[in-house]
Amino acid sequence: MKGPGIFLAQFMGDQAPFDTLDGLAEWAAGLGYVGVQVPCSAQLFDLKRAAESKAYCDDLRGRLARHGVEVTELSTHLQGQLVAVHPAYDTLFDGFAPAELHGKPVERQAWAVEQVKLAAKASANLGLSAHATFSGALSWPYVYPWPQRPAGLIEEAFAELGRRWTPILDVFAEAGVDCAFEVHPGEDVHDGASWERFLSAVDNHPAARVLFDPSHFVLQQLDYLDFIDRYHDRISCFHVKDAEFNSTGRSGVYGGYENWIDRAGRFRSPGDGQVDFGAIFSKLAQYGYEGWAVLEWECALKRAEDGAREGAPFIRDHIIRRTERAFDDFAASGIDRAAIRALLGLAGERP
Numbered sequence: 001m002k003g004p005g006i007f008l009a010q011f012m013g014d015q016a017p018f019d020t021l022d023g024l025a026e027w028a029a030g031l032g033y034v035g036v037q038v039p040c041s042a043q044l045f046d047l048k049r050a051a052e053s054k055a056y057c058d059d060l061r062g063r064l065a066r067h068g069v070e071v072t073e074l075s076t077h078l079q080g081q082l083v084a085v086h087p088a089y090d091t092l093f094d095g096f097a098p099a100e101l102h103g104k105p106v107e108r109q110a111w112a113v114e115q116v117k118l119a120a121k122a123s124a125n126l127g128l129s130a131h132a133t134f135s136g137a138l139s140w141p142y143v144y145p146w147p148q149r150p151a152g153l154i155e156e157a158f159a160e161l162g163r164r165w166t167p168i169l170d171v172f173a174e175a176g177v178d179c180a181f182e183v184h185p186g187e188d189v190h191d192g193a194s195w196e197r198f199l200s201a202v203d204n205h206p207a208a209r210v211l212f213d214p215s216h217f218v219l220q221q222l223d224y225l226d227f228i229d230r231y232h233d234r235i236s237c238f239h240v241k242d243a244e245f246n247s248t249g250r251s252g253v254y255g256g257y258e259n260w261i262d263r264a265g266r267f268r269s270p271g272d273g274q275v276d277f278g279a280i281f282s283k284l285a286q287y288g289y290e291g292w293a294v295l296e297w298e299c300a301l302k303r304a305e306d307g308a309r310e311g312a313p314f315i316r317d318h319i320i321r322r323t324e325r326a327f328d329d330f331a332a333s334g335i336d337r338a339a340i341r342a343l344l345g346l347a348g349e350r351p
Contacts, residue, residue: 001284003293004315005035005072007239010297010304012043021045022063029068032312036064037132037294039075040119047115050122057125072292073237075132076119077182082112083164084136084188113164116179117171124175130236130291131172132211135161135181135189135198143190154197161188162201165208172207178236182211183227191220192227199234209236213296214275215243219265221253225279232287239296240315242273260300267298269307270314277318285320293319 008024017023021044028036040047049056064070078096085093085105094102101108116133123131139157142149172179181189181198189198195210202208212235217224228235245265250256255263270277281293295311297304341347 001238001281001289001293001319002072002291003035003319004033004240004312005037005292005294006031006033006308006311007037007039007075007294007296008044009037009039009041009075009077011308012039012041019043021060022067025064025067025069028308031309032316033295034069035072035292035294036069037072037075037292039077040079040115040122047118047122050125051118052121054125057122057127061126071126071128072294073128073130073132073180074119074123074126076116077132077134079112079115079119080133080181081136081187082108083116083168084138084161085109086138086141088141089137113168116168120168120172120175120177120179123177128177130178130180130209132180132182132237134184135165135187137186137188139188140186140190157188158197158201161198162203165198166202166205169202169205169207173205177207178209179207180209180211180235180237182213182216182237182239184213184216185220190216191222192230195231208234210234211237211239213239213241214277214280215239215241215267215273215298218243218245218274219253219267221245224275225283228280228283228287232283232289235284235287235289236291238284238289238291238293240270240277240293240311240318241296241298242268242270242275242277244268244273263300266300269297269299269302270295270311272299272302277314281318281320285322288322 006028011018011024013019017027025036038044045060082093082096090105097108097111101111119131138160139154142153169179183189183191183195189195199208210231214224217227243265247264251258251264253265260266293315295315297307297311299307
């Protein structure tokens, strides 16, 4: 496993050092991070140029290396969201696209698809193996089955999601880059069951992968360790983000429309919540996860700067370097194959 890395989206701003990629990279390196997950924002770099020019990407990598960091993955969370938007959310999600596309859902969706495809090519030019995104959602308004859902509603929603994402996934496969969907409420892919639906809709596409973030499992009261056991072969990205869930007779999983600080489930900085990161890092090491461990800071209480400062040592101290030898090698008997066959009562028989 590689790390610590940090997702830059929550730290971008109008003031230095948070207003440029170089400024953010220098700031992150100063906190002990060795990787940065970079949102595909025009504020940070030219996505189209990165998709078309290896030289541009080589220069970008060189600049970051001089600051002491490298790119872990690119992110199209905002653009991926716009690949599939239910009309109920059209106005709210307009802000994810350029102003000239506001109020134009068809044009906005086409722009989003092209952006994610460009990100696949840019990732390849940067020498990256994985990419972080969202699935978008057509069926999310119907997540609770009341009123009773008409037969075929969810099936058609996922079939359409598959039709939209399969050509994008083909571009990722051609580029040799995994497309990792963050399993996240608000997306049609929000738990293991919906991930299986999506994977079936894209015909088990080899480029379709998972961005694992345990905080979203806590808020849904899902078993994040069992998820790793079930789907570890598809996990290509990992967000280190904590959360807590403290239900009462007043508020539970759905939150009662409360603000984040008053919800039963809320995000916390790593180490401040209820996620068992020791077990998670152990599981990922057990299954040979070779990707990055990336801090995504979201917390209802702590300042962002404090969360970022604490995140690098937290991740570094949790990364497990896989042992190259068994712990009981000192007690090995050292006997040969003939002796082994004798122990099994097979001496003198031909193998």
